[in-house]
Amino acid sequence: MDSSTSDSKPPVQGLIHWADEARAQAFETWLHAQTPVHDLKPHTLRAASADASFRRYFRVDTSAGSLIVMDAPPDKEDCHPFVAVARQLEAGGVRVPHILQWDEAQGFMLLSDLGTHTLLSTLDTQAPMAPGNRGRYLAAIDELVRLQQVPGADQRPAYDDALLQREMDLLPQWYLTALRGLSLDEATTRMLDTTFGLIKAQVLGQARVLVHRDYHSRNLMAHPEQPEARPGVIDFQDAVHGPVTYDLVSLLRDAYVMWDEDVQIDYAVRYWERARQAGLPVPDDFGDFWRDFEWMGLQRHLKVLGIFARLALRDGKRQYLDDIPRVWSYAHRVASRYQGLGPLARLLERAEAPHGGTQTQVGFTF
Template sequence: MSQALNEPVQQDARDVERRAFVARHSRSDVRLQALPADASARRYFRLEGAGMLLMDSPPAGEPLTPYLRVSKLLRQLGLSAPTVLAADEAAGLALIEDFGQGTYTRLLAAGHAEAPLYELAVDCLAELHRAPAGYGALLSAYDATRLAEESALFIDWYAPLLLGEAPSAELRDGYLALFAELFEAAAGRREAVVLRDFHVDNLMLLDDRDGVAACGLLDFQDALHGAAAYDLMSLLEDARRDVPQPLQDALLLRYLGHRPALDADAFMADYAVLAAQRHAKVLGIFVRLARRDGKLGYLDHLPRVERLFREALERPALRPLRDFLDRHLASWRDGLPATALGAVYERML
């Protein structure tokens, strides 16, 4: 009861803090328009008529420092991350450049030709990957530990809904050991800045900029230093929309054409393993967002990610994981049963 009573008070206090910050760095009378929330605890508000967004990034869960660091790095490379106009790291508040509303997601839904948008994104990614090695070294490594933590989301959150109970320690350990063996080579790569959420929701078309700068970048604060294949794979094997296979093939060739010195065989081997790893991670995240955080909308994407996961495991290198799941999670190919999904929905009603 006390938590419920305190919640509006805490929210009111945060609202006062936000408005005081805006008043110090813009105008006290500007109207703040809340933008739709995403999977994180961050919130964004448009300062109407000011060309700025207020980013509210709670320090306890979403510290502002990584965003500021990666934003600066991207802009130094000539890429379009929002300019930070004012920031209070202790408070977790920042005023950033407003790129408008032209996200790839909205443009594609409105009928914009998809090939030019994806080609621009691939060109932008190739430019990022040509950055001097010192830029990536500023970031933490996307290493075996981090990849394993993400892989565990599948066995800890998604698999229990298949099994009807928590997996045994033996099953969990076997799954993680197998994944660790599969992504060992990719986990050792220190090739590029990996933005980690490079997909249509986080890309924008900036009509007033030329070249790769026309691709606006969002939601990059979790960037790490790792395998170059990761972001291209997350763009082409998107949890939120299907990319036609002929376009995927053309974009892969376009990326490789930008980077002729790249070991294409090693790149594609990383791509295959990281696709399985990411889809496993996303399945776990979407279930966690629904069960723990009450964000049921992410369950709408589960059938697509389940399909992407199945397709990833059809690649020859992933056969050991496919065989393991066939032995221990016999129904994994069928996706979550309706009864399990129904229980998640009922729990949140």
């Protein structure tokens, strides 16, 4: 199809949906400019994935394989953090997409392709310790240790008190009030303020490293036949300088797949051993590390409850409601276990009581 013909429809408009014809034409022009340089086959363009933002990803074939195209409208998405973190991680030896071309003004990017299989899609959820699962998780742990050793972590924004607070504030605003319809009286609001203060104090006391911030089964690309192969790491643009336990929580207490706590502990021990060998700043005692892991997980899961509610109510992405019971269970278990968190556990029970979320939680302590 000849895009130079004035009355012909741009090929990309026939292959993928565009709400903005002007942007479709700009994309068409840019893509064809890359064709001879990277041996692209524009007629093979198809959707690769979408995320919770305004970014879209497409896959396009070449004679040697395939590449990924990112469409990130500059008025809605700032690509500078993605580019900066990608280059930092790549320089540190982490397996991330290589940036082949970036049109900064228009928000188009051409990237190497890390494959079509997420870690989640390759897991046997009925056999948590199956050899394939174990190989993939140990590979993901090794890659995480590599990521946490990347120099220049303090170049990224700090995961500070203000950011932790903004994230947890999503819980009362979107999950408790907007989604579950609770009316929070003054006493409940004071309790949340006190509880959030306890969580922040514990989390801010942890040693800091580079934090991916969403290191989970949908953001790791796995080899379908080789469980021990290094995973590809994507969706890292929100990286920060923060607590050493954060990314392990994302991996082992994943919002999209749930393992029994003995499995989580098994993998956490493997990580802790590797981290110590690598010289990462984890506690010398695993019990102390596990406590840090649990408190960090509580902060993350309170935030995620708010985010999933917001995605469903504000953005119309109702599929995230299906993941709330899993996230709620993580948060409730920790809140039920540690001194000072009982009122939060009861508030979570009140929110989920009509939805079957008041079962007794059993778990391990050290």
